[in-house]
Amino acid sequence: MAAQSGPLGRMLDSDLWWSFKRSPVTVVSAVVALICILGAVLAPLLAPHDPFDLATLNLGDAFKPPAWSQDGDMAFPLGTDDQGRDVLSAIMYGARISLLVGVCAVVFSTIVGVAVGLVAGYVGGAVDGLLMRIADIQLTFPSILIALLVDGVVRAAVPREVHDRIALFVVIFAIGISAWPQFARTVRGSTLVERNKEYVLAARVIGISQIRIMLTHVLPNVLGPVLVIATLNLGFAILAEATLSFLGVGVPPTEPSLGTLIRIGNDFLFSGEWWITIFPGVALIAMVLSVNLLGDWLRDALNPRLR
Amino acid sequence: MAPILEVRNLRVEFPTRRGTLVALDDVSFDIAPGEVLGVVGESGAGKSMTGAAIIGLLEPPGRIASGQVLLAGKRIDNLGYEQMRRIRGREIGAIFQDPLTTLNPLYTVGRQLVETIQTHLGLNDAEARRRAIGWLEMVGIPAASQRVDSYPHEFSGGMRQRVVIALALCAEPKLIVADEPTTALDVSIQAQVIALLKGLARDKGTAMMLVTHDMGVIAETADRVAVMYAGRIAEIGPVREVVKHPKHPYSVGLMASIPPLDRRVEHLAQIDGAMPRLSAIPPGCAFNPRCPEVFGRCRVERPDLLDAGATRAACWLYDPASEKRAPEAMRHG
Amino acid sequence: MFAFIISRILQAIPVMAAVALISFAMFAYVGDPVSIMLGQDFTEAQRQALVASLGLDQPFFVQFAKFVANAAQGEFGLSYRLSRPVAELIAERAPATLELAFCAAVIAMCVGVPMGVYTGLYRNSWLSRFFLTFSLVGVSLPTFLIGILLILVFSVWLGWLPSFGRGDVVQLGWWSTGFLTVSGLKALILPSITLGLFQLTLIMRLVRAEMLEVLRTDYIKFARARGLPNRAVHFGHALKNTLVPVITIAGLQLGGIIAFAIVTETVFQWPGMGLLFIQSVGAADIPVMAAYLMLIALVFVVINLVVDLLYYLVDPRLRVDRAAAKGA
Numbered sequence: 032m033a034a035q036s037g038p039l040g041r042m043l044d045s046d047l048w049w050s051f052k053r054s055p056v057t058v059v060s061a062v063v064a065l066i067c068i069l070g071a072v073l074a075p076l077l078a079p080h081d082p083f084d085l086a087t088l089n090l091g092d093a094f095k096p097p098a099w100s101q102d103g104d105m106a107f108p109l110g111t112d113d114q115g116r117d118v119l120s121a122i123m124y125g126a127r128i129s130l131l132v133g134v135c136a137v138v139f140s141t142i143v144g145v146a147v148g149l150v151a152g153y154v155g156g157a158v159d160g161l162l163m164r165i166a167d168i169q170l171t172f173p174s175i176l177i178a179l180l181v182d183g184v185v186r187a188a189v190p191r192e193v194h195d196r197i198a199l200f201v202v203i204f205a206i207g208i209s210a211w212p213q214f215a216r217t218v219r220g221s222t223l224v225e226r227n228k229e230y231v232l233a234a235r236v237i238g239i240s241q242i243r244i245m246l247t248h249v250l251p252n253v254l255g256p257v258l259v260i261a262t263l264n265l266g267f268a269i270l271a272e273a274t275l276s277f278l279g280v281g282v283p284p285t286e287p288s289l290g291t292l293i294r295i296g297n298d299f300l301f302s303g304e305w306w307i308t309i310f311p312g313v314a315l316i317a318m319v320l321s322v323n324l325l326g327d328w329l330r331d332a333l334n335p336r337l338r
Numbered sequence: 339m340a341p342i343l344e345v346r347n348l349r350v351e352f353p354t355r356r357g358t359l360v361a362l363d364d365v366s367f368d369i370a371p372g373e374v375l376g377v378v379g380e381s382g383a384g385k386s387m388t389g390a391a392i393i394g395l396l397e398p399p400g401r402i403a404s405g406q407v408l409l410a411g412k413r414i415d416n417l418g419y420e421q422m423r424r425i426r427g428r429e430i431g432a433i434f435q436d437p438l439t440t441l442n443p444l445y446t447v448g449r450q451l452v453e454t455i456q457t458h459l460g461l462n463d464a465e466a467r468r469r470a471i472g473w474l475e476m477v478g479i480p481a482a483s484q485r486v487d488s489y490p491h492e493f494s495g496g497m498r499q500r501v502v503i504a505l506a507l508c509a510e511p512k513l514i515v516a517d518e519p520t521t522a523l524d525v526s527i528q529a530q531v532i533a534l535l536k537g538l539a540r541d542k543g544t545a546m547m548l549v550t551h552d553m554g555v556i557a558e559t560a561d562r563v564a565v566m567y568a569g570r571i572a573e574i575g576p577v578r579e580v581v582k583h584p585k586h587p588y589s590v591g592l593m594a595s596i597p598p599l600d601r602r603v604e605h606l607a608q609i610d611g612a613m614p615r616l617s618a619i620p621p622g623c624a625f626n627p628r629c630p631e632v633f634g635r636c637r638v639e640r641p642d643l644l645d646a647g648a649t650r651a652a653c654w655l656y657d658p659a660s661e662k663r664a665p666e667a668m669r670h671g
Numbered sequence: 672m673f674a675f676i677i678s679r680i681l682q683a684i685p686v687m688a689a690v691a692l693i694s695f696a697m698f699a700y701v702g703d704p705v706s707i708m709l710g711q712d713f714t715e716a717q718r719q720a721l722v723a724s725l726g727l728d729q730p731f732f733v734q735f736a737k738f739v740a741n742a743a744q745g746e747f748g749l750s751y752r753l754s755r756p757v758a759e760l761i762a763e764r765a766p767a768t769l770e771l772a773f774c775a776a777v778i779a780m781c782v783g784v785p786m787g788v789y790t791g792l793y794r795n796s797w798l799s800r801f802f803l804t805f806s807l808v809g810v811s812l813p814t815f816l817i818g819i820l821l822i823l824v825f826s827v828w829l830g831w832l833p834s835f836g837r838g839d840v841v842q843l844g845w846w847s848t849g850f851l852t853v854s855g856l857k858a859l860i861l862p863s864i865t866l867g868l869f870q871l872t873l874i875m876r877l878v879r880a881e882m883l884e885v886l887r888t889d890y891i892k893f894a895r896a897r898g899l900p901n902r903a904v905h906f907g908h909a910l911k912n913t914l915v916p917v918i919t920i921a922g923l924q925l926g927g928i929i930a931f932a933i934v935t936e937t938v939f940q941w942p943g944m945g946l947l948f949i950q951s952v953g954a955a956d957i958p959v960m961a962a963y964l965m966l967i968a969l970v971f972v973v974i975n976l977v978v979d980l981l982y983y984l985v986d987p988r989l990r991v992d993r994a995a996a997k998g999a
Contacts, residue, residue: 168686171923171971173930179952180964184697187955270813277815278937278949290813297819297938301834305823312816320811327807393896419901427898434896439889442908443988444915453907454897489987505897 050332060324067318071126080117082124097306110306113299118306121292122314128288129318132203133269139207140268141261144214145253149245151215152222163219166212174209178271181205182280198283206271210264217260221253255333262326266319273315289315340411341368342512342545343392348405348415350384350391350569352616359616361387361400362569364642369513374539374546376560376577378553378592380613383566385549389515391415392547393432394422410512428458431506431544433535435518437498441490447474447501448486451508458509473504477534496527503535507542514539514546520555528552532559553596557581565589568613568624575649585646586653587629623654635660679979683972690968694961695738747962752954757962761944766846767837768943771935772928774863779870779928780921786871787878788913791886792905794879802875809872814931818865818938825861833858835940866935870924877920881913888912915986922978926971 051057070077097110110118147166151159169177182205186194194201225231226249234244275281276290277297284291289311296308350362362384369375377385390396392407394414407415414425426432434440442450451470455461461469467486474482477500490498499519506514519535520528536559539546548560556563557577564574565586573586584590594607611628614620620627626636635654646656654660722728729737741747747757786806790799826834838854840847849855885891886909894904933945940946944963951959 164685168689171686171926171975172967173927176930176933176967179933179949180960183952183955183960186952187697187957187960266811270811273813274815274934277813278934278952280949280952293816293819300819300823301827303827305827308819309823312819315816316808316812319813320808323807323811395892395895423895423898423900425898426896432893432896434889434893436889440893442890442894442912444911444986445908453899453903457897457899457903491988502893505893509898 051328054328056324057328060321060328063317064321064325067126067314067321068130070123071130074120074123074127077123080120082116082121096304097310110304110310112296112304112307118310121287122289122311125287125289125292125311126314126318128199128282128286129269129272129290129315132199132206132272132282132288133265135203136206136210136268136272137261137265139203140210140264141214141257143207144211145218145250145257147211148215148218148253149222149249152219153226153241153245153249155223159219162215166215169209170212174206174267175271175274177209178202178205178275179278179280181208182275186280195283195285198281199286202272202275202281205275206268209271210267213260213264214257217256218253221256222249225249225252259326259330259333262322262329266323266326269315269319269322289318342371342373342410343369343547344406344408344411345388345392346406346408348388348391348407349403350387350396350400351403352400354399356617360403360569360619361616362391365405365566365569365571366643367564367571367574369545369547371512371545372540372543373562374536374548374560376556376563377547377549377566378551378556378563379566379572380551382613382616384569385551385566386517387569388566389432389517389547389549393426393430393515394419395426395432424458427454427506427511428509429511429513431509431511431514433499433502433506433514433516433519436522437495437502438522440502441498441505443490446487446489447493451486451501451505454505455508469508470504473508474501476538477501477504477507479504495523496531499523499527499531500534503531503538507538507544510542510544512544514544515549516546517549518551519548520552521550528555535559553581553593565592568619569616570624570652571643572625572653573646573649573651574643579648583647583649585649585656586625586651587631587655588625589651591628591630623652631655633660675983676976676980679976683976686972687968690965691739691742692735694742694964695735697957697964698738698961699734742962742965747965748958750951750956750959752951752956752959757958760947760959761962761966762845764942764944764947766848767941768929768932768936768945770849771859771862771866771941771943772925772932774859775867775870775928775932775935776925778863778867779874779924782867783871783874784878784917787875787917788882788905788910790875791879791882791913794883803879806872806875809868810876812868814865814869814934815938817868818861818935821861821865822938832861834861837942862935862939862941865938866928866931869931870928873924874917874921878913878917881916882909885909885912911985915982918981918985919978922974922981926967926974929967929970 051061075081112118112121147162151162182201185197185201185205189197222245231244231248234248235241272281272288273290273293276288277294279294281290282288287295292311293308293315296304296306296311299305299307345365345367348362348365349360352359352361365384365388367375377388379385387396387400390400391402394417396402402415405415406413409425409429414422417425441447448467448470451473452463452466455466455469456463459466459469471482471486474486479485479497479500485493490501493501499522503519506516514535516535520531523531532555535546535548538544548556550556560577562575563577563580565572565580565584565588567588573580573584573589575585580589581593584593588609591607591609595609609628614624614627620637622635622637622639623629623632623641626632629636633654639654641652641654641657643650643652644656646653745758749755750757750760753760786802790802793799822834825832833854836858837849838856838858839852840849840855841851849859890912891904891909894908899908929945932941932943933949935941936943936945937949944966947959948963950956951963
């Protein structure tokens with residue numbers, strides 16, 4: 032019974048599956064998300080062309096419109112860009128980068144946030160006060176601004192050629208560090224509740240070390256809300272990466288993400304080659320929207336009161 | 339005298355994804371003008387639900403599935419929202435359990451009173467305010483002409499409940515539905531508030547349905563009492579009869595669990611087990627799994643209210659047609 | 672009231688101090704301002720002189736104190752990239768950003784709040800469902816993509832509205848405004864919709880959630896039980912209680928508008944502070960970044976203060992005179 036009443040127990044309860052099946056929007060977004068993820072992960076296997084293989088690029092193929100329009104070419108279903116690259120392939124490879132950065136950033140902020148939250152909630156006192164104060168100050172500022180600043184500082188601090196090499200990690204770090212306070216707050220709240228429960232007191236009485244109590248007893252009980260925040264944050268992280276890349280301070284141009292593709296395509300908007308920017312945009316929206324819808328559903332399903 | 343409120347075979351259902359829950363089943367009772375009907379029972383027995391159904395404020399998806407509610411002889415359970423709104427406050431006043439949450443924190447008590455008075459009585463601002471102050475005086479708020487401009491948080495819990503009473507009575511309804519009006523208050527204040535409520539109801543000739551789980555309050559205030567169990571009325575009758583000579587085995591258990599004042603007891607009686615959830619009401623009499631006097635028929639057939647001396651009880655013990663086999667436990671007197 | 676304002680200002684000081692420290696740390700330790708400013712050819716004496724003139728040879732706390740003192744007077748030194756005083760650059764561009772942010776905020780509030788109230792009150796109507804779907808799309812659409820789509824439709828395809836710049840501006844003292852010319856107003860439309868849309872959807876969802884929460888409360892049930900008309904229950908009682916939390920979040924969202932102005936200004940080449948900032952990030956122009964950070968922090972602190980004051984006006988519980996509360 033104890034396991035059933037915990038967040039993990041609730042998650043595995045058939046209610047979750049039931050509410051999933053009953054919501055067509057959720058099912059559709061799960062399918063779309065799955066397509067996006069598969070398309071991105073399996074890009075090297077599925078993409079019709081390799082957009083990074085210079086040998087296959089032919090400037091003669093440049094600016095081909097999508098296949099269904101008059102001048103379209105069936106070889107390039109969504110048209111080509113200024114270099115003659117297949118837009119569809121570029122999107123699949125770009126989604127790979129976007130997803131990679133998004134997932135890594137969320138994992139990073141989850142680890143930092145959960146660790147800080149556990150420590151703050153479990154240790155309490157001055158440590159708690161300090162950590163939460165930092166989180167409060169950071170929460171005052173929009174996270175995109177934090178990410179931009181971190182990126183700018185790193186750019187100023189390291190030489191250019193080093194920066195290009197580590198740019199991907201910088202973006203992951205910048206986005207990840209901008210989102211940790213949310214996790215920390217939630218985990219701290221749940222930890223405070225769990226800390227005073229009898230099983231934790233009992234574990235302490237029989238002399239189990241603090242760290243082990245936190246990891247084996249407190250942590251599993253705060254994972255439910257963390258999962259919800261992480262899902263909702265994945266959409267945000269993908270958007271943040273796209274925004275940074277669109278602004279030209281994100282991933283390096285050698286590894287274009289969806290945001291980079293949109294920025295490059297933006298230059299051709301006025302000359303009528305809308306497909307170069309719109310299709311990556313649509314892919315981005317599909318990915319983020321489906322992830323957000325899944326996150327919304329998960330939150331509602333785990334908190335029936337909110338409906 | 340014709341009853342002010344008649345409830346006829348009221349049935350309230352909650353459609354849920356796991357099937358329809360019957361929250362109230364075949365509930366019938368009357369309240370005469372000026373009469374106080376106490377409604378008692380465990381939490382979840384349907385006491386508050388009955389009140390909500392009468393004032394037409396059942397929480398969706400709850401709905402009245404069948405039966406009728408008549409106010410002064412006219413049906414009100416089938417009225418539209420707007421017609422029913424005119425009745426609420428004007429004809430039927432309501433008092434809720436927790437005075438800390440029933441008042442809007444952002445408006446002065448005066449504003450909330452004036453708004454209610456003007457909605458129903460259409461008075462001008464000055465006259466409405468004069469009445470508001472008058473009502474505050476009547477419910478025993480000291481320095482009412484100043485306190486009228488105070489916000490709810492500036493009053494203590496007991497004082498707030500007095501304000502709530504003023505709000506419920508200020509359009510002079512003929513019936514008050516009071517849902518656990520003293521449960522959230524300090525014990526020392528409960529008696530004052532009950533005395534106030536009873537006094538005002540008597541002075542104004544207002545009938546009252548007093549929902550509570552406090553038998554002491556009932557014994558002191560009510561003229562008649564209805565004991566509810568699992569969405570049905572188990573027993574209904576004059577308050578002295580039900581308290582002193584309960585007929586339904588559930589009432590018997592309920593009364594035995596009140597600590598007597600006149601003698602010491604080692605152990606208070608208790609009823610074993612718990613009230614069934616609405617989704618798991620047993621066939622036959624809902625009380626049969628806990629009943630000390632259960633016999634065959636109780637497990638199969640659901641009893642209606644039957645004459646049982648001075649009260650009416652929903653129990654097969656009082657059906658002359660019941661073939662009482664050897665009782666499975668001692669009969670109470 | 673006065674004590675309340677003072678206490679809020681005191682609470683803001685650590686925030687500003689922390690931000691100042693970060694700005695200063697960026698300023699003093701990130702990159703090497705001396706070599707950046709000197710360029711390629713310089714003598715040791717020149718270097719020494721610059722180090723001394725920048726005060727870089729002094730102890731940390733002296734440098735920090737000087738930095739704060741200068742910052743308080745709006746003095747942030749020269750931009751590495753443009754070699755002009757940072758304060759001048761920012762003052763030049765502030766009106767553009769503030770006018771844009773103002774329009775976006777007005778759109779977000781004036782459309783978002785009514786939509787939130789509507790979807791909260793009539794949550795099963797088809798229009799509510801439409802609004803909710805729309806809001807989810809709004810939250811999931813990146814700001815820059817909204818801008819690009821608007822440009823594609825209204826500038827490229829329909830040719831109705833300009834796609835970049837502020838149009839003609841009128842100079843009022845040091846303030847340049849786009850409100851007084853037709854082309855200035857036309858130029859504002861697409862960027863302010865782009866900037867406001869995200870906040871609009873957020874505010875709508877927030878108001879809706881709060882509305883649903885408030886409608887469940889006892890005092891709303893009691894207001895219904897008193898027979899008050901729906902209009903009074905919804906707009907008199909429910910909406911006013913909704914405002915308390917909405918003010919907080921909406922205030923913070925206004926700050927978000929300033930931040931997201933960076934993106935919008937990039938899309939529309941809007942000559943504001945955000946565009947300046949993003950160009951500075953790209954060029955590692957630390958003085959501009961530090962100044963912008965301090966300015967944004969100040970904006971946030973001021974917004975928070977205003978939010979607290981509004982709170983104070985809306986919610987009488989904060990005005991509580993504790994002696995009076997005990998009386999009854």
